[in-house]
Amino acid sequence: MKTLDATKIEPRYKHPTIFQAYEDLAVGESFILHNDHDPKPLYYQFTAEKGKEFGWEYLQQGPDVWEVKISKMKVE
Template identity: 90%
Template sequence: MEVLDATKIEPRFKHPTIFQKYENLAVGESFILQNDHDPKPLYYQFTAEKGKEFGWEYLQEGPDVWEVKISKLKVA
């Protein structure tokens, strides 16, 4: 599974880059997002824009590294 390290992305490009990565997924695919803080604001943005089309699973919750598995789900 691919890993996207958000700490290496310029702040103003973080969310657009993450959303582009998500858009490039096929249904059923996922990637792991690594970050240096809890990406909860990103979760709220995904919820607002994608509704139930995405999966969000914490794999690691700090204190130095957060990892979240983001999946593209099939919507009925």
């Protein structure tokens, strides 16, 4: 599974880059988002834009590293 290290992305490009990684997934695929803070605002943006078509699972929750498995789900 691919890991996207958000700590290496310039701040203004973070969310667009993460959303592009999501768009590049096929239904049923996932990637791991690696970050240095809780990406909760990103979760809210995904919820607003994608509704129930994404999965969000914390794999590690700080204090220094956060990892989230983001999946593309099939919408019924």
